[in-house]
Amino acid sequence: MSGAEVISLISGVIAIIEAAQKIYDAAADAKGQPHEFRQVAARLPLVIGLLNNAKAGVPRLNATEQEGLETILQSCEDKAESLEKMFRRVIRKDDDKWHERYKKAVVVVTKGKQVESLMGEILKDVQVIVCDKLKDITTSDQVKELGEAIKEMKETPSSLQEERGSVTQNHDGSGNNNANTGPGPMHTGTGDLYQNEIKGDAYIGSNISKQVNNHYNSPHDSENRSCLKDLRTTDPREDKRRIEETKGGLLKDSYRWILENSDYQQWRDDTLRPLLWIKGDPGKGKTMLLCGIIDELSRGKDIAALPSYFFCQATDSRLNNATAVLGGLIYLLIEQQPSLISHVQKRYDQGAKTPFEGVNGWAALSIVFEDILRDSKSQSGTYLIVDALDECDINLPQLLNLITQSASRFPSVKWVVSSRNKSDIEARLRLDRTQVRLSLELNREHVSRAVEIFIAFRVSQLPLLADDSTLQEMVRRGIYAKAAGTFLWVALVLKELVLVESWDVLEVLDEIPSGLKSLYHRMIQQIDQLQRKDPEFCRCVLSTMILAYRPLLLDELAALSGLPERISKSHDYVARVVRQCGSFLTIRGGTVFFIHQSAKDYLSEETQDKFFPDGSRAYHHMIFKRSLQVMSLVLERDVYNLKAPGITIDQVKKPDLDPLAIAGYSCLYWVDHLLECQKNDTVKDLKDSGSVNKYLHKYFLYWLEALSLLKSVSEGVIIVQKLEDLQLNESPDLHAFIHDIRRFVVSNRSIIEQAPLQVYCSALVFAPEKSIVRNTFKECIPSWIQTKPRVEADWSAMLQALEGHTGDVNSVAFSSDGKQIVSGSEDTTVRRWDAATGQQLLPALEGHTRNVSSVAFSPDGKQIVSGSGDTTIRRWDAATGQQLLPALEGHTSYVSSVAFSPNGKQIVSGSGDTTVRRWDAATGQQLLPALEGHTRNVSSVAFSPDGKQIVSGSWDTTIRRWDAATGQQLLTALEGHTSYVSSVAFSPDGKQIVSGSYDTTIRRWDAATGQQLLPALEGHTSDVNSVASLHVAENWL
Structure with a gap:
């Protein structure tokens, strides 16, 4: 690490401490603040002063000494971030209810450390930096003050001393202290208890469970176990066992060579080489090598070792996407280190019921994953293993970026990944001297x-x-x-x-x-030589498996492949047909899998004419039709015979003979197969008299009940959205019905997810009188509901209320593609929402310390900008929610309005300090000069469509225009309003400006000359708060 990098790291710590002090100073006189918070805040200037001294002393150090500062500085930075987060969560100027917030922050933010303990550890880290690593840069008075501050923090009584049943663990020295912060015994397992009392990380746990720190947030609590279920689509441990069994067992002697390989040992032992990529052609044993590596890491002597892994499978839609990979890795990390569940729980604490589903999934999991790595980044022994990257079909670039970025940011975390020899993977992994490449082709002898x-x-x-x-x-x-x-x-x-x-x-x-392809060709020849109709039966099975979106249960395969009834009615007979399909397929636990991805690749690429003589689209149509048939035969009201409509999904027990075993795949994928059909077939099925309309009119509620029992109502929302997105201009009845279905599902999603049979009760009863769903299925309303509530005639214009903010919402904006909404609130947060479902996209964007007054999307939808009463402007990654540093600072009063230029390269802001300011959107640098001319608060700013002009409105009653490149004011101010100007906007062609004012009028102006276009638009009887130009023809405002 260079001197410049060390100085940068110190500057980062200082910035965090200064942010914490700013938060405290803003509410220093708030009621109810505990004495300990005041003590801690009083020591913040000391920390800042000493770290500034340290910056000045860094150039005196040699390279080795500079390198030695990195670990302690990162430790100090982590604790400073925790302190700043705690202050932000707990301190409120006009709210004395700090106690509950503080208790929650201690668990969620600081992993059990109370504020005085956290500050004590920061002071000790600073002591190591300025008294050990950087001697002679502090005065004796500063050293004395530092010693007194450390002693004061150590002797300070617990700020949560009234909490009972907690375990307090003292930790002397710098570094991270992982402790049990919950009630109950600290160690309940068998085996030796290890306690580390030396400087550095303290690990407490059992050598049997290999669990470090046991928080009261045990994953075995029912609530936390439910959180864990939402993380994974399958259990990676079960996948590993299945793979090993399918391949005939794991033979240690066949993978021992890699443990002795110099590349592997270099990756294992070198702290500067966090990534190992094992690559090779299909069938070379990559997966079993990784199984062996996992076993070796799991058997290691380090009780803190955390090997977490995931096996991608392109043939299974549950295992072929980046979101599933990330969820699986997080799941196993938490299973081994239970305290990490707090990072998952935070997502639920923010109000989301299903934070890891749909478009929300990747972004939410990415934040959780980074929090987990940051939580344990000073711990060695975290290993992340991902097999078959080439089989991650969905969002692989995102996954590869996450791997490379985390390997760079958290070098103590070790990655092993494998894939075929793919140039795109190699390019995205951006292999350099810090990563290790192990080619099986170059290790041919081994x-x-x-x-x-x-x-x-x-x-x-x-x-x-x-x-x-x-x-x-x-x-x-x-x-x-x-x-x-x-x-x-x-x-x-x-x-x-x-x-x-x-x-x-x-x-x-x-x-x-010899050779896989030749062997597969021989298998096809053997199938063709089977007796009587057996070749045809095998082709039915294989063609279905090729097009299926996941492995199929034997029941599902029998129903969808079109096998004759004499075969399909028997598991044994269907299994025998599967076994006749050469070695392309295998059966495990009643589920049919491809033996290997290369088998499916061969069948898909080399045998299209044999399996799909009329094209694969025709066979998709057959699967679609059979799916409708299966659902029509199986689905019915109360299919599990629950009887009581109040039974919740958690109380449901699956019957031994599960009727949905045969229909589960069809319920989830029938629309996907419909979308893959030939257009002629689709047109027929989507007519008002077609199969889709007939099916929905008869079975829609039964299907929705089944989705609830399958815990897939969220997928149902997406399925209905796919149907509504189809062009149904020639099918007005079906189009209207599907639109009504979407309103019905979105409005009742929550209750149907919780209680499947409520689809027939509250969902129907509270639907509008003219709802097509209500009138189609009115006979399904239970007879015991005698008096029905009065309801609206139609669905309200409001599609959905987006709930999550805890304070007034000040500003909202759509992304350019219309898929996301962003909002800013008095609660200091910025939140993103899925515009189709109304679901909040976690995490909430936290960073501002006062109200968020204005938000906007960049034209490409990749960034969000927000302005706040804390005088700052912040930029955010719209996909992940990560703040893009630095914050834009320069205003001296609240920021009232922000906007992007049409090309996305500039941001403009207006403020209570009377100025308009421009910023480089990429770097955050202010573009001088500030635009000065208003005499009171600037309330609104906007760019012209060509990006050449900026317009601003102010409480001084004027509107001003500015050259966006130079910052010069253009001509005279636009005068005419008699009270505050609240909002300004350009017309789409840039020829007009429109303004709204507290004088109750809207006025239009010629953008070139500044002349007012009469008459003023009058009609409002109170303040006009916002205006927008909506119609290209300029007919509407």
């Missing part, structure tokens, strides 16, 4: 030896060769000669040889071609 060991072991297990060592050796040599270092080829060949008599084994082995 891989070949591993394959040889694998062959020897598996051949020795063949029952037909058990008593013939000579034949066993001949088979071993024969397989090895053709294997070409490909584990998958070996596994498939051995699977075939199991079914052969011993006297035929050498002849069959001689017939089997």
